[in-house]
Amino acid sequence: MIDHPETMISDRGRVLRRGIRHVTVTCKGLSKTIEQPGYYPDDPVDFDDAILVGSDLEPGDVALRELKEIADRIPRPETVRRIRTKLGLSQKAAGAILGGGPSAFDKYERAEAEPSQAMGNLLRLLDRHPELLQELRAEMPDEHR
The missing domain is CATH 3.10.20 (Ubiquitin-like (UB roll))
Known part of the structure; x- marks a missing residue:
């Protein structure tokens, strides 16, 4: 061709x-x-x-x-990465604490998958109020804190 x-x-x-x-x-x-x-x-x-x-x-x-x-309030890969980094979380820790599993944030940040609208809402909330992450961490097993 x-x-x-x-x-x-x-x-x-x-x-x-x-x-x-x-x-x-x-x-x-x-x-x-x-x-x-x-x-x-x-x-x-x-x-x-x-x-x-x-x-x-x-x-x-x-x-x-x-x-x-x-x-639709679905965050772009760059937005997901910026917020995760701001929160001081690795991709694996973000998946464990915020949901989605160990490879979810890798996939979000490489545009291989889109986060759900609920995840987008959670990320926006944590972007505005990063101190709320401590509440989520407090309820996690020790290896994810």
């Missing part, structure tokens, strides 16, 4: 060239315009044959996570 690193042939036989287009990502009434790399036909308004490969998908994924953080 690839003729040259800068061009591709679509399934319909059209030549697509490597480039960037402005695309609007939307989520629950919110929107964000991003620069979307990919392979596009020469007609700037025709996206029917566009092909996105590999890391081309990242800008859209990042924008969607940003919008979901606002619309």
Whole structure:
């Protein structure tokens, strides 16, 4: 399918060239315009044959996570990492104390899984009131304190 690193042939036989287009990502009434790399036909308004490969998908994924953080209160990986670090917790300890298990925070921070809305609410609460972590720790077995 690839003729040259800068061009591709679509399934319909059209030549697509490597480039960037402005695309609007939307989520629950919110929107964000991003620069979307990919392979596009020469007609700037025709996206029917566009092909996105590999890391081309990242800008859209990042924008969607940003919008979901606002619309659904689902924290982005960067937000999860910032709050966990602020609380002085390792990923494993955060999973034990806050829930989700030993690898949950690793997955949240690598965008392999999204935290639940309940976890998002807990993280926001602890971000504003980190002293509440002591109450959670007090109820944990010694190895997680």
